[in-house]
Amino acid sequence: MAFALRLPGLSGLMGAMLIGAVGTAPSHAEETVEAFYQGKTIDMIIGYSSGGGYDRYARLVARHLGQYIPGNPEIVPRNMPGASSRLAAGYIYNVAPQDGTVLGTADQSLSVAQAMGESLELDASAFGYIGSPTMENNVLLTWHTSKVSSVDEAKQIAIPIGATGGSTSSQYPSIMNALLGTKFEIVSGYPGGNDINYAMETGEVDGRGSVNWASLKPLGWYEEGLINVLVQIGLQREADLPDVPLLYELASTDEDEQLLRLLSAPTAMGRPIFTTPNVPEERLQALRKAFDEMVADPAFVQAAADEGLSVIPLSGEHLQKTVNEILATKPEVAARLSAFIGVSD
Structure with missing residues (x-):
């Protein structure tokens, strides 16, 4: 049975969220990426409140990424703080449309939490990783x-x-x-x-x-x-x-x-930007290509510098590999870590 979770103040997002099983995205084999994104709005879900590092980088990406995506969709940042970004991650994984119209950022350690056995109601490896604008300790x-x-x-x-x-x-x-x-x-x-x-x-x-x-x-x-x-x-x-x-x-x-x-x-995840599971492959690759073009553009690097932000980019493929490696950690090492810092059952 599904239940409704109401989040007041999130204009433009569903006020009532139906938490259910992950479905498969519909096929759009006949529609080009450009045609799909033409006139569309992409939501950028930010798992923390405004003003912090995740928020600042996500908003920077939201202002620039659309011009590199075929069809030039508008990207609108929306903060969804709660449960140390688990609320946002869960929304993106379980509720958001799985068609490439929702991006997000959340705790870089989600994959470690999953490896330790935390009850996340998501699989971090199933997100479609787009890239990270920076990587620092x-x-x-x-x-x-x-x-x-x-x-x-x-x-x-x-x-x-x-x-x-x-x-x-x-x-x-x-x-x-x-x-x-x-x-x-x-x-x-x-x-x-x-x-x-x-x-x-x-x-x-x-x-x-x-x-x-x-x-x-x-x-x-x-x-x-x-x-x-x-x-x-x-x-x-x-x-x-x-x-x-x-x-x-x-x-x-x-x-x-x-x-x-x-x-x-x-820390090798930086400030990850990702989309939902099951996004059609051609759209996922288009989003990754757009991200790579954006972070290589001197105009974007300068825009980041104007805000005091450094650009040390990581590709979506790199993020995906890092997540997979973390989730392949020896169970005894992950179990010992979870015993020290605790996980949510």
Whole structure:
């Protein structure tokens, strides 16, 4: 039996969402990609509130991508925060039309959550990945007024850290508490990164459990000494942060390093843009081609720079490969990670 989930304030989206099984998209063999998109509007569903890194990159893509898609459809960004972007991901997977008229962005660690056994009601490998406009490490940070400015100090002093929910913003401090002995007190439930930033600035929390370095740099906080970057999460250090340790480098055993490498792998997803399952192959390829053309256009790169955003693009094919590799993780490694940070049954 299906049920209705009403989301007030989402103009242009279905107010009543029928959650059901994923169907197959209708065949449009006789219709060209250009003819299909001519006069169409594409919804860009953003799994977080406005102002954060996912939102800023998704809106940048929404402003530019349509001119590279045959038929030049308009792309309209729509925020759908909730459950650390799981609400948006679930909508795109289970409810949205599977015809290439809905794009979205959500937590880069969805595939890790799935590998660990989190009950997502979706298969991350079934999304049609379009590309990511950037790829940079995530970091865990504290505000300059905090008593904690290093991992060693975090092992001695308990401080509140802001998080959106079951995403990297809670996973990173949780695993650091379990494996490294830090004493982070995780405060979950913030709608998005911008909300955590405000809470940090006002003293409601001491720091932020996760933020992408690409979206943090433009704020100038690091150069101004307003934040302490305790650790970076990725597989190689950022050029801007040569002295900040990678999370997996802090492991004391080979088993812990494997686990922390798995946790760090989603940084290779950047800020993923994807569409629903079952989009006709010719439309999926057209969307991927349009994305690749967009990120290679100096005009787009300049538009990103004007907003203080870097462009380090990843193709849809790369994202798909990364998701498949994460989901192929040895069960014992994924099970151990889930035992430390927990999953939603």
